[in-house]
Amino acid sequence: MAPYASDDSTTAGEVDEQRSGRRKAARYIVPVTVVGVAAATIGLVPALADSGDPDLPKITAQQLIEKIAKSDVQQLSGTVKISTDLGLPNLGGLESGLLSGAAGQGEGGSSADPTAKLTELASGTHTLRVAADGPDKQKLSLLENAAEYSVIHNGKDVWGYDSKSNEVYHGTASDGPERGKDQQPPATPKDFAEEALKAVDDTTSVTVDGTAQVAGRDAYKLVVEPKQSGSTVGAITVAVDAETGMPLKFTLTPASGGAAVVDAGFTKVSFAQPAASTFDFTPPKGAKVTEEKDAGKASDKASGGTPRKHPGKPFDLGEAPGHAPKAGKDFGKGLGGHDGMKTIGEGWNAIATFDTGGEGVPSGKAGGEFGGFIDSLGDKVHGTFGSGTIFSTRLVNALVTDDGKVYAGLVTKDALVKAADAGK
Amino acid sequence: MSRAEPSAPQGRGELRDRPQTARARRTTFRATLLRNELLTTFRRWRTVALLAVLAAVPVLVGIAVKIETGDGSSADGGGGGPAFISQITNNGLFLVFTALAATLPFFLPMAVGVVAGDAIAGEANSGTLRYLLVAPAGRSRLLITKYATVVIFCLAATLVVAVSALTVGALLFPLGDLTTISGTQISFAEGLGRALLIALAVAASLIGVAALGLFVSTLTGSGIAAMATTVGLLITVQILDQIPQLHVLQPYFFSHYWLSFADLMREPVYWDDLAKNLGLQALYAAVFGSAAWARFTAKDITA
Incomplete structure (x- = not known):
């Protein structure tokens, strides 16, 4: 700074020192600049790379839905990123233990069992790879840390391979083109989109909301919204590839x-034929192979011999709990064929209800410590129906009244209480 | 600093016969400086001991797996342990990947931290730094040479682990075609190629630590302090990388994408995280390399 010029006591030597000191300090500009440029690049490049929404010919919602229905993509390979945030309480290991237990990973089960493995998708962020070549060859891989879990369908065989534990699961696919169609890899935007479109009826508004770029491809954005209020579903957006009609992203x-x-959306997608070797699978030497039949027996035994539906269709989404929250209408079915189940309301606001005939949720006093734990997961509510406990996630809410009635649906807590009041 | 353009390397005989241009002399000088640095570093007992420890890790892993599976059972472990460990019994080549996965989080970066931390501070500590600077090399060039030496050490250390693992794997376990983690088969030759690529990816993962260590080394006159700080930072970052609440910061930790080398064993190779890792390492090298330069060229050398 200037002061030294007017300061008589400053000697020439000190001036030099100050100058060189400043020059030395100036060197630190280099690393600081590098950090700045890096930060700017990280912040700006995604914004710059976003080349704006593509210009596509106008299309009506009806035409777009037909386009999806007509879409017949036989060959593709790509990477899918899927994030699920159901807002379930984070129970850590307990949760995954319960889930995999439910999915039949009993004694003698295999960690390569597709049903057990794919439940992992129900929470968190995952990267998947999908490849398909016609109805007989599909592959789905779940990318993990330094490991991978693959489900490979090639002709009659369905293989599950868990590279972490080096375990193989082997099942057979039933013949027939119809079954083959069922076995499209799950968890792709397409699967979700099909579920969503099933729910489209007069309680739903479907619009085309401009265009977007997904995985480098031009796409239309289809927005599906419930018309009624009271649903927990805000909106469903499906990005549909303009060329092939294939859903690329589902939100x-x-x-x-x-x-x-x-x-769930593609981050990379190609409609070229994947290499044939992608679908070849030979169990590696020394790998533990579990046959579908054996696994079925083992887990049946584990669950006390009760006959249970084993995954004849390992690709079927419905088998995996927590998957692809089905739209309101289907929701009731998802709860299983409980006797006396009724559906109140229609469309997105449908509420499934049934009478457990029991006492409802054990409360803090009656249920001892366990009751206290249950209470901590739910909220107490009171209404003209009496009182009950509401268990809520970000999508599904359920009300268990103290006299043992259960109301559940993709609706807000208020709607559940109202339904319970009306039912009284 | 004066910059020497790359020119054809000249043999010693030629040098004596022909009058040298100034530029050629500078190039030769730089090559000599690097060679001397490399010889000094790799001749140190400390370096030899570090490399010996690194070479011992695959031996231990290999023998442990062999004993564990001696009765014919497969190395199951329920999917625990370092990556790829369950496949070693079927194919010795997997020992290379397991050994690298086992040493990358700690042993390898610690060795690099020791060598990098020692680079400048060690010279200052033993009072040889000023003599190095008496030679007409210039501080920038000395620093670049030091960094080059550390990077070469990264590569050497990784290759020591890989070669030791390959030898042990070939001796104890069968070799042959291998299954990628995506479930496809590749030939043994291609497997070897992937192993080499993985070793290079692991070596490249270490250049961030190397730059960080070099920067710390310019801050202090004590070699021990520089090494301890570098290794301490390494452990701290690895712990922070495990804390879920810091997930916003974690992609910028130098160790965050280290395990991405395993993506080379997918079919097709998943490049996204590998590219992120290389980019991040380059960023660390640029930031801490230039910070080291700013510090070292402006520093008063008293020792």
Whole structure:
């Protein structure tokens, strides 16, 4: 700074020192600049790379839905990123233990069993790779840390391979083109989109909301929204490839706002034929191979011999709990064939209800310590129906009244209480 | 600093016969400086001991797996342990990947931290730094040479682990075609190629630590302090990388994408994280390399 010029006591030597000191300090500009440039690049490049929404000919929602229906993509390979945030309480290991237990990973089960493995998709962010070549050859891989879990369908065989534990699961696919169609790899935007479109009826508004770029391809954005209020579903957005009509991205946002509950989209996609070797699988030497039949027996035994539906269709989404939250209408079915189950309301606001005939949720006093734990997961509510406990996630809410009735649906807590009041 | 353009390397005989241009002399000088640095570093007992420890890791892993599976059972372990460990019994080549996965989080970066931390501070500590600077090399060039030496050490250390693992794997376990983690088969030759690529990816993962260590080394006159700080930072970052609440920062930790080398064993190779890792390492090298330069060229050398 200037002061030294007017300061008589400053000697020439000190001036030099100050100058060189400043020159020395100036060198630190280099690393600081590098950090700045890096930060700017990280911040700006995604914004710059976003080349704006593509210009595509106008299309009506009806035409777009037909386009999806007509879409017949036989060959593709790509990478899918899927994030699920159902807002379930984070129970850590307990949760995954329960889930895999439910999925039949009993004694003698295999960690390569597709049903057990794919339940992992129900929470968190995952990267998947999909490849398909006609109805007989599909592959789905779940990319893990330094490991991978693959389900390979090639002709009659269905293989599950868990590279982490080096275990192989082997099943057979039933013949027939219809079954083959069922076995499209799950968890792709397409699967989600099909579920969503099943729910489209007069309680739903479907619009085309401009265009977007997904995985480097031009796409139309189809927005599906419930017309009624009271649903927890805010909107479902499906990005549909303009050329092939294939859904590339699926986003389900809750009515309460915040991050998407389900967000599944291609980050890379190619419609060229994947290499034939992709679908070849020979169990590696020394790998533990579990046959579908054996696994079925083992887990049946484990679950006390009760006959249970084993995954004849390992690719079927419905088998995996927590998957692809089905739209309101289907929701009731998902709860299983409980006797006396009724559906109140219609469309997105449908509420499934049934009478357990029991005492409801054990409360803090009656249920001892366990009751206290249950209470901590739910909220107590009171209404003209009496009182009950509401268990809520970001999408599904359920009300268990103290006299043992259960109301559940993709609706807000208020709607559940109202339904319970009306039912009284 | 004066910059020497790359020119054809000249043999010693030629040098004596022909009058040298100034530029050629500078190039030769730089090559000599690097060679001397490399010889000094790799001749140190400390370096030899570090490399010996690294070479011992695959031997231990290999023998442990062999004993564990001696009765014919497969190395199951329920999917625990370092990556790829369950496949070793079927194919010795997997020992290379397991050994690298086992040494990358700690042993390898620690060795690099020791060598990098020692680079400048060690010279200052033993009072040889000023003599190095008496030679007409210039501080920038000395620093670049030091960094080059550390990077070469990264590569050497990784290759020591890989070669030791390959030898042990070939001796104890069968070799042959291998299954990628995506479930496809590749030939043994291609497997070897992937192993080499993985070794290079692991070596490249270490250049961030190397730059960080070099920067710390310019801050202090004590070699021990520089090494301890570098290794301490390494452990701290690895712990922070495990804390879920810091997930916003974690993609910028130098160790965050280290395990991405395993993506080379997918079919097709998944490049996204590998590219992120290389980019991040380059960023660390640029930031801490230039910070080291700013510090070292402006520093008063008293020792």
